[in-house]
Amino acid sequence: MIQIEINKDLKKKFEDDGYLILPQFLDTNKIDSIADKFANLFSGIFETGIEPDEWNWKKGRDPNNITRQICNGWKSDSNIKKIVTHQLLGKACAELMGWTGSRLLQDNVLWKPPGGKTLAYHQDAAYDDWVIPQTMMTCWMPLDDVSQEKGTLEYVKGSHKWGLVPPNGQFHSPENYKNELEAFAKKNNKEIHIQYVEVPAGGVSFHHGQTWHGSGINMSKDDRRAIVAHCVPSSAKFHPTNVGGTARIYKKYKKINSDEMDESFFPILWSKEGRRTNV
Numbered sequence: 399m400i401q402i403e404i405n406k407d408l409k410k411k412f413e414d415d416g417y418l419i420l421p422q423f424l425d426t427n428k429i430d431s432i433a434d435k436f437a438n439l440f441s442g443i444f445e446t447g448i449e450p451d452e453w454n455w456k457k458g459r460d461p462n463n464i465t466r467q468i469c470n471g472w473k474s475d476s477n478i479k480k481i482v483t484h485q486l487l488g489k490a491c492a493e494l495m496g497w498t499g500s501r502l503l504q505d506n507v508l509w510k511p512p513g514g515k516t517l518a519y520h521q522d523a524a525y526d527d528w529v530i531p532q533t534m535m536t537c538w539m540p541l542d543d544v545s546q547e548k549g550t551l552e553y554v555k556g557s558h559k560w561g562l563v564p565p566n567g568q569f570h571s572p573e574n575y576k577n578e579l580e581a582f583a584k585k586n587n588k589e590i591h592i593q594y595v596e597v598p599a600g601g602v603s604f605h606h607g608q609t610w611h612g613s614g615i616n617m618s619k620d621d622r623r624a625i626v627a628h629c630v631p632s633s634a635k636f637h638p639t640n641v642g643g644t645a646r647i648y649k650k651y652k653k654i655n656s657d658e659m660d661e662s663f664f665p666i667l668w669s670k671e672g673r674r675t676n677v
């Protein structure tokens with residue numbers, strides 16, 4: 399289902415750029431069966447009967463031209479679960495980040511229809527200040543061929559070395575999706591070099607939690623669908639006190655008198671010692 403091997407050259411490229419883009423990752427024979435699930439998921443029909451943790455668009459309820467997002471679709475659908483909890487995905491994330499193991503913090507199911515609007519430039523790790531250490535590694539898997547015209551994911555090269563700043567402003571559908579990025583770059587005297595992720599369906603891109611990224615309008619006549627896994631080190635713990643932001647949703651999984659992240663909600667995908675949650 400997934401093929402990848404991280405060698406020294408790929409790791410060096412990731413460390414230099416803050417992202418790694420590869421044309422082949424998911425088995426292309428499996429892609430249709432996953433993409434076919436999107437219509438049901440966004441209609442509120444969940445194979446497992448369990449609702450995802452976040453759900454910003456529902457058929458018939460919301461305008462058609464926004465980018466549709468579900469967070470933690472893996473709890474609702476077995477095909478999504480197979481991908482975002484895959485051992486090789488976890489291994490690649492850990493090896494690129496130099497971790498001894500990785501754990502799934504959250505997934506995203508993203509559907510940008512023709513005319514679908516922007517997602518603001520941001521840094522993923524800025525959203526997990528309720529986790530120690532505050533870091534992240536993201537694996538972005540498009541289920542359609544993606545290009546600049548389709549509003550693909552885009553990165554600022556080397557921006558993972560610029561430091562982490564708290565999120566600020568509108569995330570979904572801002573008029574100028576580069577607003578925050580441009581303000582940060584101006585204030586800190588940084589140059590912006592953009593890399594568009596242009597790969598066939600089944601390709602992949604990995605990005606560091608501090609890499610600035612976002613996406614523009616889908617100007618094409620086709621859907622742009624993607625599955626995303628956001629990982630943290632397998633040893634990650636809940637921050638004992640931080641609340642606010644997405645902690646409002648995810649700290650409900652924190653046990654009383656414990657900072658442990660329960661594997662039922664944040665499964666371990668891979669570790670050097672061979673530890674993995676039986677999902």
Ligand SMILES: O=C(O)CCC(=O)C(=O)O
Binds near residue numbers: 508536626
């Ligand atoms: O697919 C997109 O446009 C944005 C995805 C994203 O922000 C992420 O995967 O971290």
